[in-house]
Amino acid sequence: MLVPLKWLRQFVDYNVADQDLADLLSLSGLEVEGLQRRHQGLELVLAAKVLRVEPHPNADRLHLVTVDDGRAEHVVVCGAPGVAPGQIVPLALEGAVLGELTIKRARIRGVESRGMLCSERDLGLSDDHGGLLNLDPTTPLGAPLTEALGLETAVMEISITPNRGDALGVLGVAREVGALLNLPVRDIDCAPPEDDQPVAALASVEIQAPDACRRYVARMVRGAVVGPSPLWLRDRLAACGVRPINNLVDVTNYVMMERGQPLHAFDHARLAGGRIVVRRAVADEPFTTLDGQQRKLQEGMLLICDAEKPVALAGVMGGQNSEIEAHTSDVLIESAFFEPGGIRRTAKALGMGSESSYRFERGVDLEGCAKAADRAAQLMAMLSGGRVCAGRVDAYPRPYQAPAIAVSAARTSALLGLPLDVAAIKRPLEALGLSVEAVGDDSLTAWPPAARTDLERPVDLIEEVARIIGYDKIPVSTPCGVIGGKPRAREQLVRERLRDLMTAQGFDEAINYSFGHPDWPDKLRLAADDPRRGAVAMQNPLAEDQSALRTSLLPGLLGCVRRNLGHRVADVALFEVGKTFIARPDNPQPHESMRLGAVLCGLAQPVSWFAGEAEVSFAHIRGAVEYLAEAMGLADPRLAQEGPRPPYLEAGQWLAVLVGQRRLGEIGLVAAQVAADFEVKKPVYYLDLDVDLLVQLTPERGQFRHLPRFPEVMRDVALVVDEAVAAGEVLAEARAWGGKLLREARLFDVYKGKPLDKRQKSLGLRLTYRADDRTLTEEEIVPDFEAMVGRLVERFKAALRA
Known part of the structure; x- marks a missing residue:
């Protein structure tokens, strides 16, 4: 709904800013979607008086027009015909913007030429370019054109909910504004001047479907002359998004936008017998609407007919056989109330919604039909020179009876959370046009007006009280309640975090049975005294290969690898988070341990022309565990060949995962014979971590650190060491002796070959230094760097590689 604000002020004299009014309406339930500004650029178009008109010395069709805008005289070159001294015309001064033209x-x-004299087309008001726009002779000189013509410069776009049909007119919005601001709302005197000819002698109305048409009012205007509407009316219709047509049709649209009551104008001469008959259509009855389309109607659709034929589809669209034409003289005005549900079904079935059906579907003011017809007759007589017939035909078989709705002050206060008495409830209801009568100290009875079809129950009135008082006045209180459930245990959160981190690295999760074959410990080459040989036997196994609880995740994951390879899925990256079970001689319940196991096999990435085929290597499984350690925030993690080697991992191809002095797990290449026993013929790398220990070693929450503000400094060093020296030990020593400014130490190169001895290798280390509060200088880095290099040389009997 587009509401021009100057038009709105004709009904309620409010004194708040446009945006403040928009906010107030939005808070009350009429959501304002935006404020539109019209006729921008016309601020420098002023009313000016023509003083002299002289011929142009160098052009036959141009004139030199001297005009006075109340402040100064201007000479303007003008080619418009009919310019004469004494006229008041629009003068666009330098800087005025007319569409895409800047003066x-x-x-x-x-x-x-110092300016431009304008026609209606120049100003964007119409397509008329036949001459200058002549303003009223009483217009003050220098008045801005928007004020001189009363143009609508500000329009509010309101989203109307389906239950608020009363707000689909400027008057309805004005009533809302008046109630919110406690201001009186003034209506227009709609009584038209009437002649001596009674309308009953020229027209009659018969309602054959009173359940679908509760009221039908008809008025007559005779001797009307069809022509263009005045500028003020065309501008208001355009501001509402309605295209002007002619003075008679424009009046019906104007009254609809003003009062929310759809109207229709019939050419009375084309109505057989001057009769109006409201009846239901029969199945497949043909009817041609104003858009020229013939439609087959469904049984029960409501029709407006004359004595012989249908002339309109009630509440939706008029008929081509009774529309207003250029020679129309006598007009019959229809103002009716049609049952909303029927109009909604008809418009939807025919796919032809209109501004009229939009309003009828939501319910119009049953008691306002007569006043809307009077207003239309008044405007038609004024704009077309016609005469209004005396009286009106008003078929009103079942007059409106307002429902009596009882409201309790105690219940209103309880629902809104505000201490309200009967007087406090009565004021906003009366402001909205309800008749209210107090009944005792705690209750009242209210009768809503016919326009408020949405008010049916006590809670509807309580909502109206809340809207007018203001939702922002209702105190905010937090409801008290007990939410069931407990937060998830930290163990669960760590396991979920591990799953996310493994998935992020490209691993897929496997879920295996918790039981398997009892010969798995033999296939893993476990020592006789290894606790993992203590498998728990199942009392009622499903099969022999599922008769013992697992003591390791590796057999199940190798089985997954075998199945994938058997289905020609050669590249496998799987992980599993699950429990292992180890029997205890002194306890009938086994020891349960949560483990993380992962396997890698095949290519590290898909084959491509630029990368070729790259098999997974030890570096990939090592990178996976280093990524987990960093992401989980483990303190001082390291990888080294310390402690006993797991028998199922290849010698020289394994590392223990250590945090401080505690062993978290192992990584390595599965021994070829072990893999063969599980029918896997390709290299498989394995990761095994103790999740229960990981839960203990993982900090409860991370510590936030700002991104570095100052640049880092990097130094590289290449050390020649014995081939048996582990790179991880060298890195750990570098981190321990690197100084407080060292932020990172990592291995970026390993070299073997000439000119090095066969039993030597070269390790390339990259050291990163950074301070949090300054840019480092060379003098600050060199002492720590040299001390660290000296320590590495001494500890590992290393030599610096040239």
Whole structure:
């Protein structure tokens, strides 16, 4: 719904800013979607009086027009016909913007023109370019054109909910504004001047479907002359998004936008017998609407007919056989109330919604039909020179009876959380037009007006009280309640975090049975005294290969690898988080340990022309565990060949995962014979971590650190060491002796070959230094760097590689 604000002020004299009014309406339930500004650029178009009109010395069709805008005289070159002294015309001064044209001082055929005299088309008001726009002779000189013509410059776009049909007119919005601001709302005197001819002698109305048409009011205007509407009416219709047509049709649209009551104008001469008959259509009855389309109607659709034929589809669209034409003289005005559900079904079935059906579907003011017809007759007589017939035909078989709704002050206060008495409830209801009568100290009875079809129950009135008082006045209180459930245990959170981190690295999760074959410990080459040989036997196993609880995740994961390879899925990256079970001689319940196991096999990435085929290697499984350690925030993690080697991992191809002095797990290449026993013929790398220990070693929450503000400094060093020296030990020593400014130490190169001895290798280390509060200088880095290099040389009997 587009509401021009100057038009709104004709009904309620409010004194708040446009945006404040929009916010107030939005808070009350009429959501304002935006404020539109119209006729921008016309601020420098002023009313000016023509003083002299002289011929142009160098052009036959141009004139030199001297005009006075109340402040100064201007000479303007003008080619419009009919310019004469004494006229008041629009003068666009330098800087005025007319559409895409910006007015500038210019020389036209050798004469300087200081501005432009404008037609309606120049101003964007219509397509008329036959001459200058002549303003009212009483218009003050220098008045801005928007004020001189009363143009609608500000329009509010309101989203109307389906239950608020009363707000689909400027008057309805004005009532809302008046109630919110406690201001009186003034209506217009709609009584038209009437002649002596009674309308009952020229027209009659018969309602054959009173359940679908509760009221039908008809008025007559005779001797009307069809022509264009005045500028003020065309501008208001355009501001509402309605295209002007002619003065008679425009009046019906104007009244609809003003009062929310759809109207229709019939050419009375084309109505057989001057009769109006409201009846239901029969199945497949043909009817041609105003858009020229013939439609087959469904049984029960409501029709407006004359004595012989249908002339309109009630509440939706008029008929082509009774529309207003250029020679129309006598007009019959329809103002009716049609049952909303029927109009909604008809418009939807035919796919032809209109501004009229939009309003009828939501319910119009049953008691306002007569006043809307009077207003239309008044405007038609004023704009077309016609005469209004005396009286009106008003078929009203079942007059409106307002429902009596009882409201309790105690219940209202309880629902809104506000201490309200009967007087406090009565004021906003009366402001909205309800008749209210107090009944005792705690209750009242209210009768809503016919326009408020949405008010049916006590809670509806309580909502109206809340809207007018203001939702922002209702105190905010937090409801008290006990939410069931407990937060998830930290062990669960760590396991979920591990799953996310493994998935992020490209691993897929496997879920295996918790039981398997009892010969798995033999296939893993476990020592006789290894606790993992203590498998728990199942009392009622499903099969022999599922008769013992697992003591390791590796057999199940190798089985997954075998199945994938058997289905020609050669590249496998799987992980599993699950429990292992180890029997205890002194306890009938086994020891349960949560483990993380992962396997890698095949290519590290898909084959491509630029990367070729790259098999997974020890570096990939090592990178996986280093990524987990960093992401989980483990303190001082390291990888080294310390402690006993797991028998199922290849010698020299394994590392223990250590945090401080505690062993978290192992990584390595599965021994070829072990893999063969599980029918896997390709290299498989394995990761095994103790999740229960990981839960203990993982900090409860991370510590936030700002991104570095100062640049880092990097130094590289290449050390020649014995081939048996582990790179991880060298890195750990570098981190321990690197100084407080060392942020990172990592291995970036390993070299073997000439000119090195066969039993030697070169390790390339990259050291990163950074301070949090300054840019480092060379003098600050060199002492720590040299001390660390000296320590590495001494500890590992290393030599610096040239």
